[in-house]
Amino acid sequence: MNRLLAGPSPAAGAESAASHIGRLGRLPDAGPHFIDTLTQSRIVGRGGAGFAAGTKWRAVATHSRDNAVIVVNGAEGEPQSQKDRLLMSTRPHLILDGAFIAARVLRARGVMLYIGERHTAARDGMMRALAERSEPERALVATQTAPARYVAGAESAAIHLINEGVATPTTMPPFPFERGVDGMPTLVHNVETLAQIALLARHGAPSGTSLITVAGAVAKKGVLEVDSETTVGDVIKLAGGTEGWSRAVLIGGYFGAWADTAAAWDLPLDATGLRNRGLSLGCGVIGVLASNRCPVCEVAGIMHYLANESSAQCGPCFFGLRALADACGRISEKGTSREDIARLNRWAEQVRARGACRHPDGTIMFLQSALVTFAPEFADHRPHVTKLAA
Amino acid sequence: MSNSLLWYTTRGAGAITLVLLTAVVVLGVLSSLRAQSDSWPRFLTAGLHRNLALMTLVFLALHISTAVVDPFTDLGWVAAVIPFSSYYRTFWLGLGVIAFELLVALVVTSLLRNVIGLKAWRAVHWMTYASWPVAVIHGFGTGTDSWSAWLIAITIICGAAVGASALYRLIAGPTDPLAAPRTDFRAAVQKRDL
Numbered sequence: 001m002n003r004l005l006a007g008p009s010p011a012a013g014a015e016s017a018a019s020h021i022g023r024l025g026r027l028p029d030a031g032p033h034f035i036d037t038l039t040q041s042r043i044v045g046r047g048g049a050g051f052a053a054g055t056k057w058r059a060v061a062t063h064s065r066d067n068a069v070i071v072v073n074g075a076e077g078e079p080q081s082q083k084d085r086l087l088m089s090t091r092p093h094l095i096l097d098g099a100f101i102a103a104r105v106l107r108a109r110g111v112m113l114y115i116g117e118r119h120t121a122a123r124d125g126m127m128r129a130l131a132e133r134s135e136p137e138r139a140l141v142a143t144q145t146a147p148a149r150y151v152a153g154a155e156s157a158a159i160h161l162i163n164e165g166v167a168t169p170t171t172m173p174p175f176p177f178e179r180g181v182d183g184m185p186t187l188v189h190n191v192e193t194l195a196q197i198a199l200l201a202r203h204g205a206p207s208g209t210s211l212i213t214v215a216g217a218v219a220k221k222g223v224l225e226v227d228s229e230t231t232v233g234d235v236i237k238l239a240g241g242t243e244g245w246s247r248a249v250l251i252g253g254y255f256g257a258w259a260d261t262a263a264a265w266d267l268p269l270d271a272t273g274l275r276n277r278g279l280s281l282g283c284g285v286i287g288v289l290a291s292n293r294c295p296v297c298e299v300a301g302i303m304h305y306l307a308n309e310s311s312a313q314c315g316p317c318f319f320g321l322r323a324l325a326d327a328c329g330r331i332s333e334k335g336t337s338r339e340d341i342a343r344l345n346r347w348a349e350q351v352r353a354r355g356a357c358r359h360p361d362g363t364i365m366f367l368q369s370a371l372v373t374f375a376p377e378f379a380d381h382r383p384h385v386t387k388l389a390a
Numbered sequence: 391m392s393n394s395l396l397w398y399t400t401r402g403a404g405a406i407t408l409v410l411l412t413a414v415v416v417l418g419v420l421s422s423l424r425a426q427s428d429s430w431p432r433f434l435t436a437g438l439h440r441n442l443a444l445m446t447l448v449f450l451a452l453h454i455s456t457a458v459v460d461p462f463t464d465l466g467w468v469a470a471v472i473p474f475s476s477y478y479r480t481f482w483l484g485l486g487v488i489a490f491e492l493l494v495a496l497v498v499t500s501l502l503r504n505v506i507g508l509k510a511w512r513a514v515h516w517m518t519y520a521s522w523p524v525a526v527i528h529g530f531g532t533g534t535d536s537w538s539a540w541l542i543a544i545t546i547i548c549g550a551a552v553g554a555s556a557l558y559r560l561i562a563g564p565t566d567p568l569a570a571p572r573t574d575f576r577a578a579v580q581k582r583d584l
Contacts, residue, residue, distance in 0.1 A: 147579040167579045312571035319567075 002207045004195050005225045010090040014125035017132035020093040024202050027097050034105045034201065035061060041206040043197060044271050047073060047153065047190030048255055048283040049358075053197065056187060059177035060106050063185035068108040071162070071181065071188040072099050074115040074122060075146035075153035078253045079305070080285045083211035083223045084191050088115065088122030091195060092129030098194025100137055101201050102187055112181060113143040114158045150254075150309035154357050155188040157311075168311040169357030192284075210284055212269060214239040217246055217290035228270035232261075235269065235286055244291035248373050252282025254302060255362030257369035258295075261288070280365075295374040296381045299367070300325070300332035306363045316354035321363055323347060328367075336381045344371060396460040403453035405544060408529050410446040411493075412548040414439060415522050418515075419555040423565050440500075447497060450490060482531035489525035492517050522552060 007023050008015055039054025060068050072095060076084035088095060099111050113130075115123045130141060144162050146152045152167040159180045161167040180186020189197075192211055199207045212224045212235055219240025226235060232249060236242055246261040251269075257279050259267070267274070271281045289295060307325035312318045324347055327340045344367065352364045371378060417439035426432045458465050465483075469476035473491075474484035499506060499514040530545055 149579050152579060166576055168576065310575075312568050312575045315568060318571060 002199055002203045002205065003209055003225055004087065004091060004094065004192070004199065004207060004211060007091075010086060010223075012090075014089055014092050014128055017093055017129065020091075027100060027198075028201055030101050030105050030201055032061065032105060034101070037204070038197065038200065041200050042272075043193065043200065043206050045190055046192035046196070046210065046284065048078070048253065048280075048362075050271050050275065050280060050282070053189070053193060056177065056189075057102070057106065059175070060185045060187045063177055064106050064108070066107045066109065067184045068103075068106040069181040069184050069186045070099050070102045070106070070108050070111045071155075071158055071176075071186060072096075072111065072113045072191060072194060073153060073155070073158055073188055074113065074119065074126070074191045075158065076116050076119060076283075077146070077148065077150045077153040078283045078285060079150075080213060080215040080287055081253060081283050082213045082215075083284055085116070085119040085122040086223045087191055087195055087211065088119065089125040092125045093132075094195040094198045095126070095191045096129055096133060096137075097198035097201070098189070098196070100133075100140075101197060102189070102194070103140060106185075106187060108140070108187075109184070110181070111141045112162060113141060114146050114162070115143065116146045116148060116152075118148045149311075150306070151311050151357065151359055154359075156357065158188055159186060168313060169359070171356040210269070210271070210281065212284045212286055214286050214288070216250075216288035217243045217293075218288050219243065226269055228268060228273070230269050231265065232259075232267050232269065232286065233265035236265075236288060239288075242288055242291075246288050246291060247295060248289045250285070250287035250289070250366075252280045253285035253287070254306060254366055255358075256280055256282040256285065257365060258373040259369070260373060294332075294381075294384065295370070295377045296328075297332045297384070299370040299374065300328035303328045303363070303367060306359075306366070310359060314355040314360075316351050317360040320347060320351035320354070321360060324351070324363075324367060331378065331381050333383060335383050336379060341378060393460060393462055396456045397462065399456040400453055400460060403449045403456065404529060405541060407446055407449045407453050408525065408548055409544060410442055410449060411522060411525060412551055414443045414446055415518060416551050416555045417442065418518065419552075419559050423559060423562055424567075443497060443500075447493070450493065454490065479532050482528055485524050486528035486532060489521050489528055492521035492524070496521065519556070 008019060035054060035057045038057055039052070041054070043053045044050045045053060045056070074084055074088050074095075102108065103111055113126055115126060127143075130138060146158065146161070147167050149167065151157050151169055152161070154169045155176050156170045156172060157167050159176055160170050162181050176186040176188050178185065180188070196207060209225050209227050212226050213222070214224060214235055215221055218236060221239065224235060224238055226238075232251070236246075242261075248258050249261050249264055250256055250258050251264065251274070259279065267277070267279075269281060269286075274281050289298060303321070303325040307321035310317045310321055324344060327343050327347070331337065331340050348364050348368055348371075351360045353361060355361070417435055421432065421435045421439055424432060425435065454470050457463060458467055458470050463478050465476055465478060469478075469483065470487065473487040474480055476483045495514060496518060499511050503511045526545060526549065529541075
């Protein structure tokens with residue numbers, strides 16, 4: 001079946017090479033024409049930005065003089081996301097297949113596995129799978145640990161870490177496809193994207209599915225593989241339903257957007273469809289807000305986290321996100337003030353697009369969607385009564 | 391054009407170049423100090439620094455070209471390009487050529503900053519601190535007007551302006567408000583081996 005998680009149960013751990021090949025056959029040969037197949041498949045990146053994979057490959061192919069580098073991005077720094085580590089620890093050969101197809105088509109001289117430091121099961125799965133591969137394939141591969149920070153998963157941060165040991169994003173241009181690892185044209189793909197590409201090479205058609213992490217107030221939190229017709233409501237039902245009433249869902253993780261649960265219920269989780277509505281599938285996290293959680297305080301907490309994750313390279317991001325998070329914190333702790341609401345709206349516009357990377361932009365998208373979705377709550381927030389210790 | 395007019399132009403343009411260059415250096419130091427007030431935003435410092443630097447080049451071109459074509463000194467274009475190749479006041483003029491070439495390097499690397507990268511640009515920009523004193527010594531050493539009160543006054547004022555701002559810059563130390571948080575962040579994400 002043309003699905004990422006087809007085959008043995010994910011609970012059985014990393015699939016062996018024998019099972020993988022028995023199920024899917026050997027990795028088919030792929031030449032330059034595969035880039036056309038990839039472009040027609042409309043596969044987009046699954047790391048969050050949703051960039052067209054075919055376009056990325058074409059850019060690297062144009063610059064590669066048999067010296068391209070493939071970076072397998074398994075940093076997964078998004079706190080609620082689970083899907084990348086699940087894929088690495090259960091279907092490592094699918095990911096490696098994708099990386100080696102890229103290496104062949106783009107005539108790469110190396111493959112770098114970039115795996116989050118906390119994802120030990122994922123790393124073990126990947127390393128065991130690598131040991132089962134052929135000697136020429138193994139010789140291509142090097143590994144690097146991604147620090148458990150939000151920005152470490154950014155393309156340019158991965159390259160910066162590999163080159164100079166600093167996992168902070170850099171300004172672009174130069175783009176990775178121009179000058180990446182060791183100054184070579186570099187293709188950075190999220191692990192799920194590579195697994196999707198491996199299925200495309202096998203079946204000639206894209207799987208049409210995506211991995212979704214359901215988080216928050218559902219009975220069964222975890223990863224689901226869904227097709228593009230599956231709606232937000234379907235996903236919540238598949239995850240065992242909400243615990244009580246849910247006010248809103250966060251679609252796409254912390255760089256995604258809040259939506260009213262009832263309004264979003266029939267919304268299909270399709271990357272293009274969501275984009276046309278000003279939403280984003282992002283990294284595939286669907287966060288369900290619990291009925292007993294205050295939206296304003298939840299937003300304030302996440303804003304505080306995202307402000308702390310700024311790599312302190314650009315003033316507007318470091319100072320701007322801090323100021324925005326503080327304003328959210330004041331509303332959360334002391335109640336709504338008209339000045340702070342005005343500041344949030346004004347500063348959000350002033351911070352957007354003013355960083356070397358998209359950290360401020362993603363945070364602003366999150367905040368602005370919160371200000372719209374939770375407009376009534378933000379307009380009239382009062383401090384919660386805290387119990388005094390007896 | 392009469393010879394004396396060329397000569398006056400050379401000297402006048404030289405003096406104006408010195409004043410402009412000094413203003414550019416002081417503005418550069420001010421921008422590295424992130425100096426600002428309610429009526430003087432930082433982009434004003436940066437904009438003036440850049441535009442005055444380009445204007446300096448215009449007066450410098452006038453200064454050099456009038457000196458070269460002046461039949462009295464009979465320098466020739468080679469002397470304007472190769473340091474210490476002039477028969478006329480070899481040493482003092484050579485300093486001028488060096489200051490001029492450093493300045494051209496500064497402007498060219500600034501225009502190409504996006505191409506050569508911030509690190510290379512910054513390294514070259516440090517040469518300002520060599521270019522400016524060399525230019526001052528050249529002006530004083532070569533100058534026909536060295537002992538005239540107005541040039542002495544200009545030189546002293548310029549020297550004091552650059553000296554004071556450079557000294558203040560030294561005392562002020564690092565001024566990047568992001569330096570400490572950035573260091574903290576990088577320390578927290580130090581490279582680890584698998």
